[in-house]
Amino acid sequence: MDYAAAGVSAAVFFARPVAATARFALIGHLDSWEKTAAVVQTLRGDLGRPISVRDVREIVPFLPPRTVCRVTVFSTDGSSAQGVYVDAFLSPERLCDGSVRQKIQRIREAASCAHREGATVAALGGFSSIVLEGKVDLLPFDDKVAFTTGNTLTVAYIVEGVERAAALARRPLDSQTVLILGATGDVGSGCARYLLGRAGRLLLCARNPHRLRRLQRSLASDDTRVAISTDPDEFLPRADVVIAAASLSAPRFSLRLVRPDAIVCDAGYPKNILADGEGGPVVFFGGMGQVLGGLELVPDLMSVLAPHPAPNVVQGCLLEGMLLALEGRSESFSRGRGHIEPAQVDEIWALAEKHGFALAPFFDAEGPCEDRLTALAPARALRNAPLAYREENPVDSPRKPI
């Protein structure tokens, strides 16, 4: 804490202009203490001894939710919008257990921060929407700030990612059996509705059998096209494509039962899929987009908040808030649970394309993984019919609305 030794006058060091008015707020939380420690260390700079994970575990849970950094998002159409990232400081290991009331209180405090910052639209990332079950009207200032769960854009990125991954592997999606883990959640059910007419067969898995049956009925499909189970092990060996979208505080699903040539989209935040070692199916992190126009964070926390192999990659739920701000739409585009319809997915996807919020490049914990998806393509298909197949199944074709 020796500012003098650092040759810095504290008054000068700390004297930055007071915040300008924000247009959007991104309410979120970090999914690991290691990431939290990295953020704190970045803010701390070189002063004092390095911060440890133990330090942040002991201090951060006591911090009231607050703005962590200021964000400017640039559209490819030349426009931009300003906002803030507000962290609710939810403890990563207590996302699923622990007091729901306390977590809701933290989200409410974060919502108050969004209002104080002058946001007109606020996206609820990760568990900040899950603990509310999408009931954004529980938040203070709901009449002044439009809160969106951001789940519609997350769904759009997931289904787009799955379609492109299947195309890279030269497998038409309508021939594939798609398993959705966490199928009754807002994101999972949105994916199920969207993929109903596109995937060959849907396997829906979730913990609550009543919700599962209700979802199956709502899809108005016969059992041959939509099967349900509360046991993931029953469905994992049968899936060509797995979408993991369950609300978990830590990875839980093992891929040992999954076929090695399957494609797995881990769209959880925190991640759903356990690292089972080498040789398993190709896993990519889904539900994320890349802002082609660029993002600017002050202080620059991009590399610690979003430590991805490609630049400007952010969760779809947060990007939805930025997108609505760029459009000047202060509305709760996504709210509640289980209401995401294909038409809304197409609408938000069209906006994403308009502003250059592209699907994030394929990557996993190790780095880019597009080549492994391409390697899944049958050798014969590649050798015998690459041109015809490319014409019929273009990898980069825009998704057609239903």
Added chain:
Amino acid sequence: MEATSIGLIEPGGEAHRVWGSILSQSATGELVGMMNFASLVDLYDDAEDKIDALEHAAREKAHARSFQRLGKEMGICVTMNVNAPYWKRIRTAFVKSAGRGDFTACLIIQELMLESFAVSMYRAVARVAPGKLGRAYKTIAAEETDHLEHAITLLQEIFRRDPVGLQQKVAAVHEDVMSVLAEMVAREDIRGDCELCGKTCIKPSLPQVSLDIVELRGGALNLYLKSLDRVGLPGDETLQWITRLPV
């Protein structure tokens, strides 16, 4: 009966030593508060303000005396040492600001920073302290809350007039004072003997009286940050200040 409940704490035991240290820290802090408010008397031009400052000083003195009396009932000799290293640094920072005639800085140190810590910690102690001791801490916490609220109201007004100026001032004072308070409540002793605990630091023994230094520090930082939020200071700035504190 009430005196008996606190008298039941076994003399010579570790819990007894812990309560002794808690009372000594509390009494010394109140004494420093008394001196700080007394210093403000010269800073004020208005006679009513001078009287108010003196009354505040008298209340802090009464708090210190209460802690001393409670210690006596428990068979504890409460130490009041304003030259104990941490408290001396805090007092020096206050005197420096008072010497410059900087009323706002003095207000920030005494009524925002010190009172945030006092209110949070007294409330925590009040929840676990037996009988009369617990009630005394609860009452004093409520009175210190009034001081904190008073400071927030004044600082909100100052912030409305000059947001950048106040932000710079709080930042500078934070560096001087909050780093000392953070060292005081760090998990381990950063600077060595605080000269109020006796031979060894009592922090590891706080669980003997159902307290925990991590919880105490967390609660104090929480109230401090919420107070800064209410004044109107931007949360991202105050977060940076907190992350730079000693741990």
